[in-house]
Amino acid sequence: MPRVKLRRAPIESLEVDDLTFAVRWSRRRRTIGISVARDGGLRVLAPAGVPARKLESAVRAKLPWVRSKLAEFAALGPPPQRPRFVAGERLPYLGRTHRLALVDAGQLRGAQVALRGGRFEMARGLDGEARAAFVRWYTERARARLGARVAHYAPLVGATPAGVVVRDLGTRRWGVCDGRTRIVSFHWELVLQPPEIIDYVVVHELSHLHEPNHGPRFWRRVAAVMPDWKRRRATLSSRGHRHTI
């Protein structure tokens, strides 16, 4: 009778104290990674073949960090509801919210979204296209504002980027500075934040043209242009991605 080698299937979750981590195995990974999602979801990213014991001890070593992240996200409150783009709903722009009115497309002269007289106007009947139309509107506004703020701050920081790009940077980053191409990129969602927060991210990314890392020299450069940067950074992290659309 042939001997059947019994192999235990890799575990799919890991309990450590009162916490349950989903385990994702990867052949490409070499190190054990741990992540905490905004909704409190816990994950272990495990290189294929690592014994469960070893995963558990790696998770245990990071428990204080995991708990502090969970507390931080809990303090932010429930994740924001995605807007439904219905009449009367309030939508954010530059740290404030404006009521949405649905209007006939003809009133918008070819545009799909406008901000007029303190209210958002959107063409009736966009339905499933509404979010995309708003993202385009926010992205255009972000290009104009970030271009102008970079032009304002570049001489003060003493660094001019080769280009300014506005795009979707995901849920973790507001800005990126590429030291090689000297292009600075910003998330279009920045225009949902108040102007003083936008300016902080601009000064932060421009300062990276001098200093790639967040060392003392970097923060001295930021402070030279923006003495109250700490307060602005704290406001930014307390707002989190509250205003995502």
Ligand SMILES: [Zn+2]
């Ligand atoms: Zn940075």
